[in-house]
Amino acid sequence: FQLINFGHPAYDVLYLLYLSSDIEFRDSHMESCLQHYWSTFSTYLEKYGPEDLKYGYTEFKADVQIYKSIVFVLATTLLPNVLSDIQVEAGGLLALHNLQRKQAQELQDPNKPSSKEIKRRVIGLVEEMARENII
Numbered sequence: 600f601q602l603i604n605f606g607h608p609a610y611d612v613l614y615l616l617y618l619s620s621d622i623e624f625r626d627s628h629m630e631s632c633l634q635h636y637w638s639t640f641s642t643y644l645e646k647y648g649p650e651d652l653k654y655g656y657t658e659f660k661a662d663v664q665i666y667k668s669i670v671f672v673l674a675t676t677l678l679p680n681v682l683s684d685i686q687v688e689a690g691g692l693l694a695l696h697n698l699q700r701k702q703a704q705e706l707q708d709p710n711k712p713s714s715k716e717i718k719r720r721v722i723g724l725v726e727e728m729a730r731e732n733i734i
Contacts, residue, residue, distance in 0.1 A: 609662035610670065612636045617674040618681055622723030633663060664733075671728050678720050679705055684713045 606614075616625060616632060637656050644654065679702040708714050728734040 607662065607666065608636070608640050609659060609666040613663065613666050613670040614673065617670050617724065618677060621720055622727050625727065633660070667728065667731070668733050671724060671733065674724055675721050678724075679717050682713055682717045682720065 612633065616629065620628075634656075637659055641656070644652070648654075680698060683701065683705045685701050685705055705711070706714055706717065725734070
């Protein structure tokens with residue numbers, strides 16, 4: 600996903616799930632994905648984390664709820680670019696300008712499959728966040 604950094608585990612897994620799946624998948628599999636992520640992550644945390652760290656699945660799930668609003672904003676901003684079939688080179692002085700123009704162009708065509716999918720996925724995110732009282 601183009602970025603290597605140290606991030607919060609809740610942010611990392613939500614970033615993956617919200618950019619790579621739709622509401623139907625998350626409704627059916629979110630909990631099992633979070634449990635699988637935690638079971639893998641916690642083995643590394645136990646092996647390499649500080650000895651006095653008190654961070655379990657309960658704290659992780661609470662952090663998932665906190666990070667949902669942050670990842671929602673990020674996902675709705677990035678989904679048009681991630682799902683687009685028009686590619687723009689990153690970087691340079693006009694990079695943001697070019698990205699915004701590309702996104703507008705992409706969404707203007709109501710018959711384009713990628714435009715339909717972008718809109719479906721963003722609507723799904725909004726519905727999910729509203730249902731969970733996050734927005």
